[in-house]
Amino acid sequence: MKWSFKVARIAGIDVNVHATFGLIVAVGALEWSGRHGAQGALFGAALMLALFACVALHELGHSLVARRFGLTVREILLLPIGGVAMLVGRPERPLHELLIALAGPAVNVALAAALLLVNGVLGFLPGLTELGAASGPSLQTALLWLLGANMALAVFNMIPALPLDGGRVLRAGLSMAVGPARATSAAAAIGQVIAVALFAFALISGHLVLAFISLLVFLGASQERATERARTILGDVPAGRAYNRRAIALSPCDRVNDAAEHILTTYQTDFAVMLEGEPIGVLTRADVIRALAEGAGSAYVAGLMRREVVRVGADRSLDEVARLMSEKSTPVVAVYDGERYLGLISHEDMAEALTLLQFLPAPRQGGAASQAAPRAQWT
Ligand SMILES: [Zn+2]
Structure with missing residues (x-):
């Protein structure tokens, strides 16, 4: 941080x-x-x-x-x-x-x-x-x-208020009985009720730090609920469904300015750098902006691209993809069907998938889910 x-x-x-x-x-x-x-x-x-x-x-x-x-x-x-x-x-x-x-x-x-x-x-x-x-x-x-x-x-x-440790113990216990989705929403609801009670107590007794902490607990419980909902939604969708099928690919001897032009004129932000049908690197929007800021617009893509391309199978769920992205700290992964390269999935694609998939018919139900990556903060 x-x-x-x-x-x-x-x-x-x-x-x-x-x-x-x-x-x-x-x-x-x-x-x-x-x-x-x-x-x-x-x-x-x-x-x-x-x-x-x-x-x-x-x-x-x-x-x-x-x-x-x-x-x-x-x-x-x-x-x-x-x-x-x-x-x-x-x-x-x-x-x-x-x-x-x-x-x-x-x-x-x-x-x-x-x-x-x-x-x-x-x-x-x-x-x-x-x-x-x-x-x-x-x-x-x-x-x-x-x-x-x-x-x-x-x-x-x-105190059994998610995301405090007691809340996690409660959620884990409930998970064993009713599964993670219902356990999380129950534990988050209990956490928020306790947070409101703590907040009221803190205001009455003048404990400002406690009031602040109870506010954090309340928001933390919402976050836990959103993360679990994202996991439920993304867990059902294979990576092969969400990669960009009309992606523009770059060649190693394209220039950063070419990539910038694509970003400006399409919705695409991340690019596979292809050589003989195989991705040999990835250039992200962040890489392009950094290069432009340094005045390196005419530099070759090959010199700036990320050479490590994380691979996932098309049958892996988007939830697993999110976990992999978080573990490997990568903004994009390459989707493969066996040995055949299909396309890239980026953080933006994940957010898009989450936004759209939550409006699909039952059993999935709506609500705002903001964060897909399973990155947990334990207090
Ligand atoms: Zn702790």
Whole structure:
């Protein structure tokens, strides 16, 4: 993600921090500096960093279990309102989703148990009752505060509101009984009801951060519903139905300006570069615009095209195509019938297919679905 930088790499997974993360550290410092001055500010900042180390470990829990089940972990991103594990692909079975979802809060439960033990051994536990702004910066305050924070993280994330972990657990459980489509719409509806209730509570009690988070939960539930609907629609349609049959192909010795002319005068945005009936590369609209901006309009297509062309069989579903595009980070795939090249499918073609196919007669039903690629953000 833009404006983020790497702070750690654990088990081959990058942990990135968003630039706005500094805000939460400042909030921590501010909160403790009022009563305890400069020392308090340092202590508050350190507490926030420790809290977000726990959040990163929570995301690492999701990530490692997800990787165990064959998903790709793109990164762990820390934002001021929490962490996100960027996973590519989706769990194959409801049980996998259940275990991936539980792994995050399980890390916080384990951390809380360890902190409980440490606090107990050090004789800190009696201080738990008078923990508050009045307690000064000390090891005891820090350890007790982190114990409470990890308990809160586990409990909050297990609220059964999709897309929170508890909502995913609920969806996975329902999936086993009624299938993913109905499970998602039920879990999303429950998630939105809870989000509205949380929002009302947050407004009444003046918790602005909670109000913001409940808004995100509400929108996240809509997104989950749209993604699942897209998956249902696209899962029924073979790639052989959606590729562009009247596509203009480029030759390696065409120029970028030729491609630009095609983009200007047709609806086509991505081009196969063909040599003797075989695609040897792909030139996308983004490639063309970049080349034009650099003043390379007269350059040969062969020098700019993407040489890796991802192949899919014509009988594969568009849902599988979307998954492949996301996994390989490619904007286009080449559709083949056996060894015979048929044409390209791009992100635009997928969006088009989704828009049109949802208006086909039953059993598919309408509604706006916006995102086809199965790229999940686990909080
Ligand atoms: Zn989580």
